[in-house]
Amino acid sequence: MKQVYSQISNLPPKPFVKWAGGKRQLIPILNENLPESFGTYYEPFLGGGALLFHILAERKDQRCSISDLNSDLVLTYTTIRNRIDELISSLKNHERNYHKDSKSYYYSVRESSPRSEIEKTSRLLFLNRTCFNGLYRVNSKGKFNVPLGRYSNPNIVNEGNLRSVSAILQTNKVAIKCQDFESVLRDAKKDDLVYFDPPYQPVSDTANFTSYTNKNFTCEDLNRLAELCLKLDSKGCKVLLSNSDSKDVADMFSNKFWKINRIQANRSINSNSKNELGILNY
Template structure:
């Protein structure tokens, strides 16, 4: 089975309260989440904005979160289990970065640490100091975003790191690195699934570079639709986010009564005046 990647408009940030462009949509998404569910599944976790907004409210449920990006999943696990060591490593990055921003950035970008603390610390450091907060890798899986222009980036956000760590330590939360089909095996009636896959490009130039080194193409969108449909037949409540593309609208035509258009801002454009609003879709079966 082909792997998929998860692309979001800015880097995955398990270490900020509401991550990336998804925080712009969070109020609308929250309004469309069922009031009751036994178990919550989110197999394209990314920055975790929706999950953390719900888990922080201490709703009584079992939480199953996952992503196919192994570095991202390692970040969540490390924040959960070794947050003090991670903070110390990030403070070390901050000290060195302040002395030579560009030189230190590219040294770390080229580094290939083996220790899990150093791996996650590197990921967070690059996320906080790279151009426009992008997370992008080339065909060889190498992070290739240039350094950003920041006066004083908040590399170590202790309060958020400890808050996220506390939430993730709950025995009711399961974190795994796996494909969405594997993550959704065993889902049944009474469960709620939120799907936030890599968005279908709305034009030939709108496809972002990989979040991992494998593409999530339209065949994967079809695979996801088939899973959406099979979950619907089981009586599972499913909510999905995607771009307003003709392909997605046609694909989910059977669920047209549950398609909502929402306005959102994207922050991927390097020219601030070009970061205009656009329309995205929320699709639900309930």
């Protein structure tokens, strides 16, 4: 059995949650825009972690500091790292119950409030795999409120990838934290790379999606982010930012040392725009 697990963990890890604004389809473009060399990699809006897993697969010894303000998401990362066997067992139980009566079971899990770390994590993964469009959204009270999706046989457990993710997160070169994005200023040093992938600014009234936590990402937060990027630049950090092709965003990064690239990206969640902005200072 140990030999099987070893083989599984050698598979390249991929995002284990479907996340609005996820970067899997943009990895080739983002990879082209990475600097040839950098110190520690920081990602303060972690989400599904597509670029993180790509970097870890390509650069085995890369030191990373990852964080997010969504405490449930951060718990999911640490539980996958530390308690993978228990988590997979819990997910298999969800899978069995789901196939008995998918609708009734889904809504019973959605209304539940488990206390243990294992059950909290497996609940998030189960809902993410079975909810409509894989959309993570909470209301003002922090309650997950997405309806059941239409799937005939969702991959609820996805054991091979979970074990690969667990193996790569167990290295002491990856630090996982739950904190506001501004905290990166305290830790990042010259030549470190900081990648910001915040909730995108809406490009229309119908594209407003910022509810990853029960606190929306506001224009004030975007201003804080722009100021933080200037401070990181003054420290000699390498900064890469993704956001919607919004005039507000472009105006905030109009200083001549920012390079702004327009990237084509078709999304089913989070944006009606076909373009995104890639902003960097190197």
